[in-house]
Amino acid sequence: MDESLPEAATTAPAAAPAPAPQKGTVTQRAIDRIKAMIGEGRLEPGARLPTERDLAAQLGISRSSMREAIRALTVLGVLEARHGSGIYVTQLEAGDLLETFGVVADLSRGPRLVELLEVRRILESTATALAAARITADQLAEVEKHLTAMNATDDPEEILSHDLAFHRVIAGAAGNETMAAILDGLSSRTFRARVWRGYQEEGAFERTRREHAAIHRALVAHDPEAARAAAAAHVGEVEEWLRSQIQP
Amino acid sequence: MDESLPEAATTAPAAAPAPAPQKGTVTQRAIDRIKAMIGEGRLEPGARLPTERDLAAQLGISRSSMREAIRALTVLGVLEARHGSGIYVTQLEAGDLLETFGVVADLSRGPRLVELLEVRRILESTATALAAARITADQLAEVEKHLTAMNATDDPEEILSHDLAFHRVIAGAAGNETMAAILDGLSSRTFRARVWRGYQEEGAFERTRREHAAIHRALVAHDPEAARAAAAAHVGEVEEWLRSQIQP
């Protein structure tokens, strides 16, 4: 008490040899630690992590902070928490990690939407070209299933659903799961619903139908260049329409 | 509009006998609520949110749960928390939202790395082609700056740094911020460091140098097709090397 300005250099327990520079928040450090564990292979995909309580004790933080870190990695698709069972590392496949891509599409607006469609046009055209060269008979049959189903109804919801599946099968046939996952996020339901609502009101149904038919023909003919052109035109149509809507 | 699982929803295996008013966890609902508020425009980019305590009270949940929701949206690049000041919506620009893309690159392994490089090759070649047509004198000067700096040193760290900047400027010159942000995530430091460590050990320095020079020439000549070919070859070289490493 009487000490006015003590140096207090005695018995300093602090001290770990490495002063452990307080980088960001405690939670952020926990996120990085866990991410590092996975990156270094100390946690295999599908592995089960220690309990929240143990993890918190290991890193010397509270369970609350650890829970925030886990929640963060959960929304990123890195971890998966099963109530009553434990916390597990996901398979770290493209679909798991790229699920967040949908958030980008959902929250983008104005010019950013056009940019997203441009990216989709580039990837989708290439994916369709690859699919034309590699697609199997089974996959082709599935494509046709969605194509006919799409043309057999007038319910916009159902059309949209089969439209998504149509492109998803094609992307899958391209043989690049990562690309397929990105395209999936780029075509998230809410994203397309927002854009297509206006697009289809302009009587674009028939045009869309023709474009899908063109893509299908190219796939049947195993003609990559035709497939690339058809897919690029397909997405490009929507892209141009959206561009005109934003900048009238 | 609840969960969107890839599996079809045709069969009802006695599941969900009750209407199940409780969607997911409380925290997940909070995440969706805030996301919806932003999506509907009730929260403009840059806007300040109510305090954690108020938000929790509004949604009728505890502050702990609300904090987890906020943390989740923070790592997704949607929100930004400033200690002592408040919680703010980000500008929701491509860079903010696509920062998580780096996580994907960092955690991918084996065949997935090749797929990521394939996506990068497709986007980078197109971006470089667009840049060849649109690049300004100032941007070209910056490209040259990084090119010479890259060739003037032997420090791998510095080379990698200028290499990243080199491609970043080109992607920016393409005029599509979203594509540039994706390419940025696809080339995150740790990702490239991991791949390049091995690649450059095989004496690929000289080849890389020639490829960069070729890209630069195409940009100077404003020749999109040459730029596309040069960029595709550049990434393709690494892609092929990596493919051979994984499947010897």
Next chain:
DNA sequence: CCACTCAGGTGGTCGGACCACTACGCGCAA
């Protein structure tokens, strides 16, 4: 042998407390 029960462990939620930091305004001095 099977089906059922139930207890333990796990993640999920809650409320409160305190700390670290920021922002703003009051009051003092020039």
Next chain:
DNA sequence: TTGCGCGTAGTGGTCCGACCACCTGAGTGG
């Protein structure tokens, strides 16, 4: 009046302890 400091109220950051909801698996009884 003007400017600058300092104090304070308010914010996010962290921690704790308790309880709830759910899953799992060992034990039990048929």
